[in-house]
Amino acid sequence: MDNILFNFNNKTAVITGGAQGFGLDIAKRFLNSGARVIIWDIDPEMIKKSSKNLNNPNLSSYTVDVSDYQAVEDCVKEITKKSNIDILINNAGITGPTATLWDYDIDLWKKVVDINLMGTFNCCRAIVPSMIKNNYGRIVNVASVAGKDGNANASAYSVGKAGSIALTKSLGKELADKNIAVNAVTPAGAKTRILDQMTKEHVQRMLSKVPRARFLEVEEFTSLVCWLSSEENTFSTAAVFDISGGRSTY
């Protein structure tokens, strides 16, 4: 089945963690649907490789760590000199190690929460004022089924994603009187590089909980993100959209 394209003509999207995995696939579909795309990623080599492969004049990129507020704000200032930011996909994330809470390295625990939760806060904090000025915005926060269910041996990741779900609900309500939608998505496991950060047993355990009995395909995920990011989404906000193959039914 061919992927459905959307109308993102004249829209500019920032996609964090866009150099590979989910973020890169979203970037591809946005570009094919007429958007200008700006990838933010911490990995300059991966940005270079992916930008070369995409080879699209409507694609630009910044090397930025989303957990560094000042760096995020500096990027936003530079971009908004030339263009609006219409769409923000808060997708950058890491799982961190597979470990019980009492064995978890304290600095790593903070780092996982810093990237998954504070990264989302930082990007929203820096970009939302310009969306308010333009009375237009679509924000999608990439959480995880772990943020709903709480995965054993992944407390930092589960907390970071649960925080991003709560942030979505608060921010969505704060912006509900404007043409700005803020939603979260909660995918189950998909075969991207992020799985390498966890043990094989942990990944198998996650998969065994999915009634669809398979991994999520990145293209399936992108389709949901596209609709939430589109102009057509005029009502849904402050909500959490599940894409976990039946694992989470709320």
Ligand SMILES: NC(=O)c1ccc[n+]([C@@H]2O[C@H](COP(=O)([O-])OP(=O)(O)OC[C@H]3O[C@@H](n4cnc5c(N)ncnc54)[C@H](O)[C@@H]3O)[C@@H](O)[C@H]2O)c1
């Ligand atoms: N793949 C899955 O199974 C799965 C399931 C549920 C949720 N998610 C979430 O989806 C999102 C994308 O994950 P993915 O599977 O594509 O993983 P991935 O590892 O392929 O991509 C993540 C990207 O984020 C970037 N990144 C990491 N830390 C960053 C930082 N501090 N600042 C900027 N960029 C940073 C990485 O360099 C990488 O390019 C993550 O938030 C992840 O938690 C993934």
